[in-house]
Amino acid sequence: MGKLLLSQGSVSILFSAIIVFLFTLALFLSGYVLQQRYVHSLQLAIKPRLPKPLPAQAPLQPPTLDIKWARPMGSRPDVEETVSQMIEAPTIDWSRLGYVQVVKDHSELCSAIMLLADLQEKRSPAKRILLFPKSWLKETSEEDWDPQMSTTRRLLRTAARRHGARLVPMETIKADADESLASSYSLTNIYSLTTYERLIYLHAPGVVLDASALDSLLAFSKSKPMSAIPATPERKELSTSLLLISPSSETYRQLRETRLSQPSTDLELLRHTFSAPDSLISELTLSMGNVVYESQSLREASDDFNVTSFNEMTTFVRLLEPDIPGPEYDIPYAERAKLRPQNDQAREAWENLYESFRQRRMEVCGLDLEYWVQAEAGVEL
Numbered sequence: 001m002g003k004l005l006l007s008q009g010s011v012s013i014l015f016s017a018i019i020v021f022l023f024t025l026a027l028f029l030s031g032y033v034l035q036q037r038y039v040h041s042l043q044l045a046i047k048p049r050l051p052k053p054l055p056a057q058a059p060l061q062p063p064t065l066d067i068k069w070a071r072p073m074g075s076r077p078d079v080e081e082t083v084s085q086m087i088e089a090p091t092i093d094w095s096r097l098g099y100v101q102v103v104k105d106h107s108e109l110c111s112a113i114m115l116l117a118d119l120q121e122k123r124s125p126a127k128r129i130l131l132f133p134k135s136w137l138k139e140t141s142e143e144d145w146d147p148q149m150s151t152t153r154r155l156l157r158t159a160a161r162r163h164g165a166r167l168v169p170m171e172t173i174k175a176d177a178d179e180s181l182a183s184s185y186s187l188t189n190i191y192s193l194t195t196y197e198r199l200i201y202l203h204a205p206g207v208v209l210d211a212s213a214l215d216s217l218l219a220f221s222k223s224k225p226m227s228a229i230p231a232t233p234e235r236k237e238l239s240t241s242l243l244l245i246s247p248s249s250e251t252y253r254q255l256r257e258t259r260l261s262q263p264s265t266d267l268e269l270l271r272h273t274f275s276a277p278d279s280l281i282s283e284l285t286l287s288m289g290n291v292v293y294e295s296q297s298l299r300e301a302s303d304d305f306n307v308t309s310f311n312e313m314t315t316f317v318r319l320l321e322p323d324i325p326g327p328e329y330d331i332p333y334a335e336r337a338k339l340r341p342q343n344d345q346a347r348e349a350w351e352n353l354y355e356s357f358r359q360r361r362m363e364v365c366g367l368d369l370e371y372w373v374q375a376e377a378g379v380e381l
């Protein structure tokens, strides 16, 4: 009996032990679950935000070569270091890449040379090419000595000797066209430069702020007949502010034929031949900074415009304003005050651009600003 009682007692002890164990286990498990949840939410909270993956076909092969193109908002790399890294890259043949300017009229020559000089000063390893009317090479007799022509000859020599530009004379499109008219020549002459793999044309007048970003575009893009900057964010048409061109005699012939069959401006001809968006520079490339910025946009700058980040993010500024004939003209102070941006930081950027253009014009071409007469006054000197 005693034995049975004892075993009954040990059974009840065993039961209570099991119950205590089960409660402890339940308590432990619920605590564990709660703790895991807490840890998980903590992990979520401290986890770094992963960047969105880039679209599959990035146009820039190793984007780390130029920090600006990989991380547009980041710090500015040492330009020389970037360029020397690129020169050492074995696959890039810089003799087949270049910057081209097309000059159709005497008044355009200095601004075109200034852009080539900017690229040279910023140590771009690419070639520099200047296309100009062949008629400028004609011998002139002493009687019809022309001061404009002597300035032009001096500037062409400067372009070749001081700025290492290759001078390429161009013919008029139509054989019998007036050689002295700008409209007799065409941008499409760039396509005749078939010894080059890729060429970048920048619309003068303007200022190059960062040659290494343009060099990256030139070096790492695919060769296509045309990659242009879109005229508007809607990407419906190209603009001629920046053209990345792969020359070929086939495209050259096609463009000439189109132009001979119907008179048109270069912009009309290019828009007709190269459809958007196929012939536009990719949105990805354009999202990496201001590849081309038009100075008139500074007048619509937002309140948080920052001149430091503008200078870091911007590659090429085309100096273009609807109510100014060009930065080559001296605008009286009262007029300037009306035209310049209202925002303090944007105004600083704007005035820096125009002032550095004025100084460069004197340094590169030895020319002062031109006298400006407002359109309303009726006379243009």
Ligand SMILES: *[C@@H]1O[C@H](CO)[C@@H](O)[C@H](O)[C@H]1NC(C)=O
Pocket: 306, 307, 308, 309
């Ligand atoms: C502009 O941005 C730079 C850094 O990009 C910063 O150091 C500077 O304080 C900013 N200036 C203004 C006025 O916000």
